[in-house]
Amino acid sequence: MNELPSAIAGPVRRVVPLVPIEAAANQNDGRLYAAHQKIYPRRIEGIFSNWRWALVFATQLVFYGLPWLQWNGRQAVLFELAERRFYILGLVLYPQDLIYLTGLLVISALSLFLFTAVAGRLWCGYACPQTVYSEIFLWIEEKIEGPRTARMRLDAGSFTLEKLVKKWFKHLVWIGLAMWTGYTFVGFFTPIRELGTDFLRTQMGSWEVFWVFFYGFATYGNAGFMREQVCKYMCPYARFQSAMFDRDTLIVSYDAGRGEPRGVHTRKDDAKALGLGDCIDCSLCVQVCPTGIDIRNGLQYECIGCGLCVDACDTVMDRMQLSRGLIRYATQNGIDGGWNARQVFRRVFRPRVLVYGALLVTLATVLLASLVVRAPLKVDVVRDRATLTRVVEGGQVENVYRLQLMNATERVQHYRIETHGLAGLHVAQDGEGRASADVEVAAAQARWVVLRVRAPRGTAAAGSHPVFFDIAAADGSARLSEKATFIVPL
Ligand code: SF4
Numbered sequence: 001m002n003e004l005p006s007a008i009a010g011p012v013r014r015v016v017p018l019v020p021i022e023a024a025a026n027q028n029d030g031r032l033y034a035a036h037q038k039i040y041p042r043r044i045e046g047i048f049s050n051w052r053w054a055l056v057f058a059t060q061l062v063f064y065g066l067p068w069l070q071w072n073g074r075q076a077v078l079f080e081l082a083e084r085r086f087y088i089l090g091l092v093l094y095p096q097d098l099i100y101l102t103g104l105l106v107i108s109a110l111s112l113f114l115f116t117a118v119a120g121r122l123w124c125g126y127a128c129p130q131t132v133y134s135e136i137f138l139w140i141e142e143k144i145e146g147p148r149t150a151r152m153r154l155d156a157g158s159f160t161l162e163k164l165v166k167k168w169f170k171h172l173v174w175i176g177l178a179m180w181t182g183y184t185f186v187g188f189f190t191p192i193r194e195l196g197t198d199f200l201r202t203q204m205g206s207w208e209v210f211w212v213f214f215y216g217f218a219t220y221g222n223a224g225f226m227r228e229q230v231c232k233y234m235c236p237y238a239r240f241q242s243a244m245f246d247r248d249t250l251i252v253s254y255d256a257g258r259g260e261p262r263g264v265h266t267r268k269d270d271a272k273a274l275g276l277g278d279c280i281d282c283s284l285c286v287q288v289c290p291t292g293i294d295i296r297n298g299l300q301y302e303c304i305g306c307g308l309c310v311d312a313c314d315t316v317m318d319r320m321q322l323s324r325g326l327i328r329y330a331t332q333n334g335i336d337g338g339w340n341a342r343q344v345f346r347r348v349f350r351p352r353v354l355v356y357g358a359l360l361v362t363l364a365t366v367l368l369a370s371l372v373v374r375a376p377l378k379v380d381v382v383r384d385r386a387t388l389t390r391v392v393e394g395g396q397v398e399n400v401y402r403l404q405l406m407n408a409t410e411r412v413q414h415y416r417i418e419t420h421g422l423a424g425l426h427v428a429q430d431g432e433g434r435a436s437a438d439v440e441v442a443a444a445q446a447r448w449v450v451l452r453v454r455a456p457r458g459t460a461a462a463g464s465h466p467v468f469f470d471i472a473a474a475d476g477s478a479r480l481s482e483k484a485t486f487i488v489p490l
């Protein structure tokens, strides 16, 4: 069990709030703005704390582990910017597949709307990288500098060798973790196994090295120093989330009807006789809060919905032998109407939730279906503007085209390219007139080919004419037709 205020660690008695640092944060000594006061969150155990840690492990396992996963001899998930190719397990995507990324972003936004409407800031409290890294950095700080009171004493105390060693060691571990985070992040955009060699060869100046340091120091700064200030002042989501809330959204709420009037009292006291509610004013809910707010003042935009104050208050209620839930996840309607869990649950399926849910399911189905039926071949056709349309031997009109064939399979592919659209239109390769051209493209690679296409003069009037390139894979896995323009000179 981690440290608890003496009031609830032993017999329940009057609690003197430990150091009133949160209160000090609101005092600005006559200045126009309040200086930032460092928050020292107290560690607490409980259901929601366990959920937070489970999410920390799950997200970090995926983040740090995924770039090292191999698939068919290559990195399983790689957004290879230099080659303009994206690998997601068995999928090979090209910039032309941007529509899938757009679809994914729309689905993510809709999911956020849906989860926010149902359960408030679930994302912020449990899975947002800012929350997750702040939690990890705080854990390191606690392991090195000690629990809340020890950390506060250390910071308030004079400079000693012990303080120097602890601070130095903490920052060393923080920087190490932050740099590894930066390295991993860049490893999603460039092959991670080669990135290490780049570093060893100190290819300083490459964009990869810049971004490793940039992302690393952003992590160090945001999780080590800025912490709750990112949520309070920098994150736009905190500002517009209230527009997605309604009276049936689950939020962390203090049951004022049950807790007030708050006042210090012990387990043996008769609170009713003293005219007091269930809140013993121990301030534990404030001390565990990573954003340093007092949820008893009502819903505040600083609240990230992490539920740690719920765990804290439940611990106090257990010690007081009172029922849990003085602070709990509840809806405004539920609190006002004294609803039980079943009544609250019934209101989950309300119109806005159903609309978000239906849109989400439809979009996800469409995206999945289009991925399944998508042709594993992309083709770009551009008429070579550097080469003028000309009349060649035999009175043939020749146009030159550049075709980019993008093989989105993990096998070597042979493609046959045919043209049609004008009488006598054909491909002229290597000086020979052929009806078609055959091209080999390596597995998951793109290849440019230059094609000279000819048509007998006189088959079409001067001007531009639509023609078509039909490209078919020899194994029958893909067949595409791309439109182009054929110019006939005067
Ligand atoms: S709400 Fe709970 S944790 Fe907070 S001060 Fe009251 S009794 Fe303590």
Ligand code: SF4
Binding pocket: 252, 285, 288, 289, 290, 291, 292, 293, 294, 295, 302, 303, 304, 305, 306, 307, 308, 309, 310
């Ligand atoms: S008030 Fe409670 S739920 Fe909100 S941020 Fe603080 S500890 Fe988390």
